[in-house]
Amino acid sequence: MPPRPTSETVLTSRGIGLATGGVIVGGLGVGLATPPLVYVGIAMVASVVVGGLWLLLSINGFLRRFPFARREVVPHPLTVGVPGRVTVTISSSSGRRGSALRTALTESLDIREQAASELTGGMSTKATVSRTADAFSLAYSLLPSRRGRWPLGPALVHSADPLGIMFAATSVGGEELIPVWPSVVDLTATAGALMGQADRVVLGARSPSPDDAALRDYREGDDMRRVHWPSSARKGTMLVRSDERAGKRPATVLLDLPRDGTALEWSISTAASIGLSVLDAGHPVRFFAGPVGPEHVHHIGRDHPAGARSDLLDKTVDLTAPPSDTVGAQWLLTAIRRTAEGVTNGEVIVGVFEPLNAQCLEALVPLGDAGRAWAIVRGDGDNDEDARDTAAALRRAGWRATTAHARTDIDTLWSTLLTSGENA
Template sequence: MSTAATDRAAPPRQTRRASSETEMTSRGVGVLAAGIVIAVLGVGLSTPILVYIGVAMTCAVAVAWIWLVIAVDAFLRVIPATRREVSPHPLTAGVPGTVSVTIDSRAGGRHVRMRRSVTEHLDLREQAAAELTGGAGTKATVTRGDGTLTLRYSLHPTRRGRWPLGPALVHSGDPFGMIHADTPVGEPQLVPVWPAVVDLSGTAGALMGHADRVVLGARTPSPDDASLRDYREGDDLRRVHWASSARLGTMLVRSDERAGRRPATVILDPPREPIALEWAISAAASIALSVLDSGHPVRMIGAGLDAGAVRHLGERGGEAARYELLNQTIDLRAPASRADSTAQVVRSAALAADDARQGEVTVGVLEPLSQEALDALVPIGDSGRAWALVRTGPAMEADARRTVRGLRRAGWRATTISPTDDLAELWTRMLTAGEIE
């Protein structure tokens, strides 16, 4: 194949099917049209020479097409090994990444010489979804080595999710430039993108270490309560905390495994609007990561999360917990209806309520709630360690304020927040300066 290496910007393209796509160039279309016109004109004027010229031009296009089909077929039989590396992996929305696509012809086989010749003259392009490139073109650089060709370019992911990347395309044409083909090499892949997160690590101390002292409108728990849980059949009676049991009227035992490392639960109530959904996921993930970074276990629960997120992450620390938490957010989707959302909030509240009574911190990133959902969250406020951010906007301000008032009456510290607000600033003020109107 007559191919030439190029270092140029290539616009994002949709992933094509695995077979090669062959098309005529403008030159090929012109030659074919001119050949047909000349041949017809020759027949009309009874001029054999014009007929011969027209037929020759038409046949030239057909020969070019056949030549390219044969060349592409030969290339596919000796195609070199192709690999793609994305760094970092997964990507994070708003954080640039890089991709390298390497074609290596150094593997053994009877076509080694042909393979090396192929990699020396390839015109290689890469396909990427617009969500990975920001909708702009990608400026690629080509590096050639001994039997290898490497294409490198930057990615600028803009949205959370899994987005297609590849396959790479080898562009080739006939010697006369009348037909060209794009031949896929390598396999396409779906690249995971984490949501954008805000650094809230500076606020985790106020949330976790001082939760007992900063709660307004709720009882101040005893420091011992932080490591207490309800008595369960089979518990050692020597672990019963008699003073707290007498004060609260229920049998409590020491939960030594969590002493000093109070866990937290983040309840996510996903909005149905796409932009608001991304903001809510980002806010919930940012708060959860701040808890992890402070050395405390955390879990995220809510629509699409309950089934796989009952277990707290970070019980033993480590970077793996951070990866697992963010991976849970990649495929999150909005509930199908507001009724589904309400049902998910009710289930999440029931799941979090027992642990809240044992000293767990609860944070909600919520939509304006129905009365049913609000009633389900009320028991969590009795713990004195419940916090909530309620999304507001021009069409939902009254409902958001009503939700905040209901949560505050139940013992939550709650405030409204708009996706345009500075999350770090508002969250810090809420934790350190009391409730925000």
């Protein structure tokens, strides 16, 4: 159920002046035994009381008449650097038109929306407000500047009494966390170079049939419909068809999360762009980043290709930098091992790495044996040499590898990697 509206009422400087002046004048009237001063003081204080009562009654009437707000964000989720639009509608709880008094009250109210600076690019929002006797509508633009989930709302309705003695801010609609996807680069044109002749890679020139898929041992979480029962009976152990069925070579994207904020966003954008290009080429993707859990077992786009892009980008929204280099290395090592456990015949592997320690490098060596592994090693400033050393070690293990910086153009970098695999 949506949160009920709340209101905060405060005295304005005029109200404070009237209340203070009334007390002082009334006190002087009593002290000097001058009834007119007493009457003036009482009138000043009474005006504050009357203004407060008028505002409180108005707010109560507003809360009963306009109990909830409806917010629409388009597109949803948002994407870094891509403008969005928000429309907030606060409508009457009844279908009847308001009275003249309520119409006047509606026209005197001012409505605004609170938005995190990450959603507005640090700029103030300029809203278009339309109103009738029975509804408010507030529309404004957003320009997200950071990936993540950021608060939007509640809507604030500002009101004051006719004399400007009291001011009230009434929140309507509650707060909502808006997900923001990372910025991505369209690499679809080069996806074919990565995946090769995707419909022919497994079985050569002949067209594959559904029963030609490679078989592997059953793992917990596999779909039982993929079990190949005749082969399982012959071998005495459960075997399942692997993902290269129908010639659709899968891909795995390994993302090593940096601790630096700028490098983190660049790495996430690079990995997401690569993963999306593979999905757009019609191939399923495994995306490993951060702590790796059971939810990463299945290929994105294998069972529900229509929502594959959203599924992959959703996985990037909550990614955060590791608390330490040690934890980051452990996350990556777990992802590498999970990749090795589930790798299928013909699977492509792409990694976006920081300079790697010996343990991670050793774990990556077997994945390069088939010559279907690509790596981007990011190095900035002090660790440039370490990045070059990591790339050289991966190339010796059969990987195609290049180095990059957090300011490197992703499209150019990707083209360089696919064509040469040498340092960019």
